[in-house]
Amino acid sequence: MDQSWWKESVVYQIYPRSFKDSNGDGVGDLQGIVEKLDYLKELGVDIIWLSPVYKSPNDDNGYDVSDYQDIMDEFGTMADWEHLIQEMHDREMKLMMDLVVNHSSDEHHWFLEAKKSKDNPYRNYYIWRKGKDGKEPTNWESFFSGSAWEYDETTDEYFLHLFSKKQPDLNWENAKLRKEVYDMMNWWIDKGVDGFRMDVINLISKAGYQDARNMEGKKYASGAEYFFNGPKIHEYLQEMNKEVLSRGVVTVGETPGVDVEQAKLYTGSDRNELNMVFQFEHMDLDSGPGGKWDLRPLKLKDLRDNFTKWQKGLEGEGWNSLYLNNHDQPRMVSRFGNDGKYRVESAKMLATFLHTLQGTPYIYQGEEIGMTNVKFASIEEYKDIETLNMYKEKVNENNEDEAKVMESIYVKGRDNARTPVQWNASEHAGFTTGTPWIAVNPNYKEVNVEQAVADPDSIFHYYKKLIKLRKENEVIVYGAYDVLLDDHEQIYAYTRTLKKEKLLVILNFTDHRPEFKLPEDMICRDVEVLISNYEQPEEPDVTSIKLRPYEAVVYKYR
Numbered sequence: 001m002d003q004s005w006w007k008e009s010v011v012y013q014i015y016p017r018s019f020k021d022s023n024g025d026g027v028g029d030l031q032g033i034v035e036k037l038d039y040l041k042e043l044g045v046d047i048i049w050l051s052p053v054y055k056s057p058n059d060d061n062g063y064d065v066s067d068y069q070d071i072m073d074e075f076g077t078m079a080d081w082e083h084l085i086q087e088m089h090d091r092e093m094k095l096m097m098d099l100v101v102n103h104s105s106d107e108h109h110w111f112l113e114a115k116k117s118k119d120n121p122y123r124n125y126y127i128w129r130k131g132k133d134g135k136e137p138t139n140w141e142s143f144f145s146g147s148a149w150e151y152d153e154t155t156d157e158y159f160l161h162l163f164s165k166k167q168p169d170l171n172w173e174n175a176k177l178r179k180e181v182y183d184m185m186n187w188w189i190d191k192g193v194d195g196f197r198m199d200v201i202n203l204i205s206k207a208g209y210q211d212a213r214n215m216e217g218k219k220y221a222s223g224a225e226y227f228f229n230g231p232k233i234h235e236y237l238q239e240m241n242k243e244v245l246s247r248g249v250v251t252v253g254e255t256p257g258v259d260v261e262q263a264k265l266y267t268g269s270d271r272n273e274l275n276m277v278f279q280f281e282h283m284d285l286d287s288g289p290g291g292k293w294d295l296r297p298l299k300l301k302d303l304r305d306n307f308t309k310w311q312k313g314l315e316g317e318g319w320n321s322l323y324l325n326n327h328d329q330p331r332m333v334s335r336f337g338n339d340g341k342y343r344v345e346s347a348k349m350l351a352t353f354l355h356t357l358q359g360t361p362y363i364y365q366g367e368e369i370g371m372t373n374v375k376f377a378s379i380e381e382y383k384d385i386e387t388l389n390m391y392k393e394k395v396n397e398n399n400e401d402e403a404k405v406m407e408s409i410y411v412k413g414r415d416n417a418r419t420p421v422q423w424n425a426s427e428h429a430g431f432t433t434g435t436p437w438i439a440v441n442p443n444y445k446e447v448n449v450e451q452a453v454a455d456p457d458s459i460f461h462y463y464k465k466l467i468k469l470r471k472e473n474e475v476i477v478y479g480a481y482d483v484l485l486d487d488h489e490q491i492y493a494y495t496r497t498l499k500k501e502k503l504l505v506i507l508n509f510t511d512h513r514p515e516f517k518l519p520e521d522m523i524c525r526d527v528e529v530l531i532s533n534y535e536q537p538e539e540p541d542v543t544s545i546k547l548r549p550y551e552a553v554v555y556k557y558r
């Protein structure tokens with residue numbers, strides 16, 4: 001297994017809009033991040049993934065870029081950004097920027113030019129097609145509801161937007177566009193950037209523009225078969241690697257719809273493409289056939305089978321990213337743990353899970369203090385375009401039951417992850433002295449950084465210990481994973497092995513008290529507890545353990 005610094009790193013994701021506001025306008029900003037770098041240094045993280053900070057009209061909170069080489073007004077200036085990266089580097093932290101190049105904003109000057117006329121030099125930076133029988137060119141549905149095509153009167157053609165209509169897809173068939181992207185990436189690396197998280201990077205190669213199969217007979221259907229992992233995706237990424245990435249930056253591709261075999265093609269060390277990818281299979285285990293808003297209870301067996309598939313699948317060729325939440329997903333303690341009576345125990349159990357698997361762990365802002373989902377009283381308090389478009393389509397247009405739709409927003413809405421980070425128990429949780437752009441979670445008086453840093457038994461200090469253990473035990477980074485009890489409905493257990501170093505990880509994913517029984521053929525000598533979310537006996541007996549609610553324990557043994 002080739003050793004690499006990014007395999008031994010822990011990444012912390014900042015969604016700047018909700019992280020820390022320094023000037024009282026209610027929106028997080030770059031100076032606010034500078035104020036909190038010592039906090040992140042104490043946590044022990046190595047790389048900071050910064051969600052987009054480029055100029056943007058914020059139709060999709062920065063994932064709609066109108067100038068790739070300038071800073072969003074609300075977040076500050078380029079001088080603020082240069083100050084931020086300097087402060088990060090002074091603390092030996094690396095900066096991973098969010099690269100959003102499947103699409104731009106419709107306010108980018110490329111698009112403002114392109115839509116002027118069919119023969120404009122920038123026309124083919126985007127994807128234009130004539131309508132068909134007075135309708136959109138294909139029946140594809142946008143990820144944000146409705147058609148993936150928007151009609152442009154001036155030139156009597158439609159342009160493609162897989163996301164919002166203010167996020168026109170870029171045309172990667174166009175070598176000039178690709179060169180503009182590579183030049184921009186090199187410009188950021190020249191300014192000191194250490195890596196890129198690549199937004200929906202496996203959508204950039206489209207396989208054609210025909211109608212998608214429409215099983216449910218809805219007005220629009222998913223065109224994924226035409227744009228997930230398209231025919232030229234590896235050609236483009238190998239070109240990007242040659243032109244830019246080979247300079248030695250760390251990369252993670254966001255690749256919805258990728259499976260293990262495809263992930264090997266993106267991350268194999270001999271592929272000269274990316275270091276790792278975010279796969280989404282475990283993010284759909286609690287979705288029904290109708291997609292993310294179609295709620296389905298999660299089964300531990302499905303979670304274990306999926307993680308085992310990915311741990312074994314990428315062993316020796318490729319590398320896993322390890323996450324259970326981010327700015328697009330609900331809070332992990334609410335989704336996979338227990339955000340009520342056992343919030344602290346279950347948050348620590350889930351952290352133990354993510355930080356003892358093989359791969360690079362990603363911590364999403366607020367996860368390290370066990371921030372939870374939120375339930376706003378009315379749809380008016382929600383801000384996310386994905387949620388608002390879905391509500392409009394389901395409730396306003398299709399008269400679906402509002403209470404059912406709100407329930408799906410409470411469970412799966414992206415705003416769950418976007419309420420301001422809770423710094424202390426003062427007004428607006430110390431996030432802003434103004435009015436926050438989105439309401440703070442009402443539980444901020446109990447759940448906040450100040451309380452967590454002061455409490456040695458907090459989730460924060462537990463994360464600190466886990467990150468430190470990863471630095472001290474190569475087996476955590478490079479050890480082989482082997483699952484145990486692979487049909488238990490409450491306990492998830494596995495071992496990690498690297499030469500003589502062995503770990504036994506036991507996780508109770510429930511508030512029940514199941515008994516862990518060591519497999520008959522397993523002998524564990526010189527057992528010592530590495531970390532746990534409960535007090536453990538001096539002389540642990542791992543042959544049979546009555547577990548406590550959400551108990552997590554990691555043993556070192558020979």
Ligand code: TEU
Pocket residue numbers: 060063064100143163199200254256292327328386414
């Ligand atoms: O997300 C792409 C993506 O897959 C998400 O739309 C995800 O499937 C969905 O949000 C789950 O509910 C990336 C960014 O992370 C997201 O914030 C952007 O909205 C999107 O691309 C468009 O840039």
Ligand code: CA
Pocket residue numbers: 021022023024025026027028029074
């Ligand atoms: Ca601000």
